[in-house]
Amino acid sequence: MAKRDYYETLGVAKGASEAEIKKGYRTKAKELHPDRNTDNPNAEAQFKEANEAYDVLKNPEKKAAYDRYGHAAFEGGMGGGGQRGGGGQGDFASAFSDVFDDLFGDMMGGRGGGGGRARAQRGNDLRYNLRINLEDAFAGMQKTVNVPTAVSCDGCNGTGAEGGSEPVTCPTCAGMGKVRAQQGFFTVERTCPTCSGMGQTIKNPCDKCHGQGRVEKEKSLSVNIPAGVETGTRIRLAGEGEAGMRGGPTGDLYIFIEVNDHKLFERENTNLFCRVPVSITSAALGGEIEVPTIDGGRSRVKIPEGSQSGRQMRLRGKGMPALRGGGQGDMFIELAVETPVNLTSRQKEILKEFDEIAAENNPEGSSFFKSVKSFWDGMKG
Incomplete structure (x- = not known):
C-alpha cells in the first residue's frame, strides 16, 4: 500500500514554513492521540503516521530530501522517518517531545512556548493569624504586626549573584x-x-543569600483593621509576602482575623446578645435596669411587670457595625430571673406566705398542672 504524502498527512501545503508544519502537527497530534480516541481502532496507526511525517518535515535536511525524491529518499536504510532504518521509538519520542509542551504544558505549570522556564519565580503568599478583642472589632484599629518572611537580598539586589554578575x-x-x-x-x-x-x-553566588536572591527577616507592618470585622475576615496586603526568587515578584500577605470571646456579649453577625440577671421582685413588679453597651456606654432598660426568664428586649442600633458600611446591628437584652439562695428563717416564712396567696398569679404553672391532671385522668380512663 502506497504511503500518504507527508504534507497531506499533516494537513499542510507543500512548501509550508517550519511554523506551519509544527502547527499542523500539533493539530493532528491532539486530534489523533490514542488516549482521546479509545473508540477508534485506527487512531494509533494514524497518530504514528503523523509523527513519522513530522519527524521528516521538521528536519531541514530530511525535508529537502523528501521534497526532491519523495518517500524513496528514505528507502534502503537511509535514516528516514518513523519506523525505518532503526529509527523506531527514538525518532517517534523525539518528534512527540516537540509537541509535549502544547499537549500537557498547562497541566505542568504553563511555561509558554519556546523559551523554557521563567528565570525568576514569584514569592510565596504568607498567612498571619491576628487575634483581637470584640471592642477592637467594633471600633476598628491600626495594628502593628511582626511577620517573619523572606525579603530581597540587598547584597546582590535580589539576583543571587555576587558583585552584580549575571546568572x-x-x-x-x-x-x-x-x-x-x-x-x-x-x-x-x-x-x-x-x-x-x-x-x-550562578557561578559566583552571593555570600549573604547563597544564591537565593533573598534572606530571612522579620518585617514590621502596620495593618488597618476596619470596623465590623469578625472571625474569618481576611485582609490582603499586596506585595507584603515573600520576595521572589532571583528578582521575581513578591507574594502577598493575608491577615486572618480571629475575634476573642467576650465576657458580657455574644455576637451573631451584626447583632449582640447580653444576658442580664434580675431579681424575682424586679421581674414580678417591673422596674428599670442599667446595661452596658459595646461602645463603653450605658443604656437604661425598662422591665415590664411579670417578666419571665428568657424574655428579650431590643436596643436598636447598639450592635456591631456592618463591615464596609451598611448600617449597624441591634443589641438584645435577655432576662435571667434569679432564684434567691441562703435565705433566713424570716425570708422563708414570707415566701411561704406569699406562695399560699399567690398560686393563681402563676399563669404558666397553673396551666401546666391543669394539663398534667388531665393527662393522668385520661390514663386512668
Missing part, C-alpha cells in the same frame, strides 16, 4: 529548567537537578 544558562537543561528521559514509548520530563528548575545557574 548563566544551565548547561544541563540548556535553560529549559527540565530534563527529558526516554522510558520506552514515552519521554518523561523532570525538574533539572542542576538548577532546580530555574533554567540558570
Whole structure:
C-alpha cells in the first residue's frame, strides 16, 4: 500500500514554513492521540503516521530530501522517518517531545512556548493569624504586626549573584529548567537537578543569600483593621509576602482575623446578645435596669411587670457595625430571673406566705398542672 504524502498527512501545503508544519502537527497530534480516541481502532496507526511525517518535515535536511525524491529518499536504510532504518521509538519520542509542551504544558505549570522556564519565580503568599478583642472589632484599629518572611537580598539586589554578575544558562537543561528521559514509548520530563528548575545557574553566588536572591527577616507592618470585622475576615496586603526568587515578584500577605470571646456579649453577625440577671421582685413588679453597651456606654432598660426568664428586649442600633458600611446591628437584652439562695428563717416564712396567696398569679404553672391532671385522668380512663 502506497504511503500518504507527508504534507497531506499533516494537513499542510507543500512548501509550508517550519511554523506551519509544527502547527499542523500539533493539530493532528491532539486530534489523533490514542488516549482521546479509545473508540477508534485506527487512531494509533494514524497518530504514528503523523509523527513519522513530522519527524521528516521538521528536519531541514530530511525535508529537502523528501521534497526532491519523495518517500524513496528514505528507502534502503537511509535514516528516514518513523519506523525505518532503526529509527523506531527514538525518532517517534523525539518528534512527540516537540509537541509535549502544547499537549500537557498547562497541566505542568504553563511555561509558554519556546523559551523554557521563567528565570525568576514569584514569592510565596504568607498567612498571619491576628487575634483581637470584640471592642477592637467594633471600633476598628491600626495594628502593628511582626511577620517573619523572606525579603530581597540587598547584597546582590535580589539576583543571587555576587558583585552584580549575571546568572548563566544551565548547561544541563540548556535553560529549559527540565530534563527529558526516554522510558520506552514515552519521554518523561523532570525538574533539572542542576538548577532546580530555574533554567540558570550562578557561578559566583552571593555570600549573604547563597544564591537565593533573598534572606530571612522579620518585617514590621502596620495593618488597618476596619470596623465590623469578625472571625474569618481576611485582609490582603499586596506585595507584603515573600520576595521572589532571583528578582521575581513578591507574594502577598493575608491577615486572618480571629475575634476573642467576650465576657458580657455574644455576637451573631451584626447583632449582640447580653444576658442580664434580675431579681424575682424586679421581674414580678417591673422596674428599670442599667446595661452596658459595646461602645463603653450605658443604656437604661425598662422591665415590664411579670417578666419571665428568657424574655428579650431590643436596643436598636447598639450592635456591631456592618463591615464596609451598611448600617449597624441591634443589641438584645435577655432576662435571667434569679432564684434567691441562703435565705433566713424570716425570708422563708414570707415566701411561704406569699406562695399560699399567690398560686393563681402563676399563669404558666397553673396551666401546666391543669394539663398534667388531665393527662393522668385520661390514663386512668
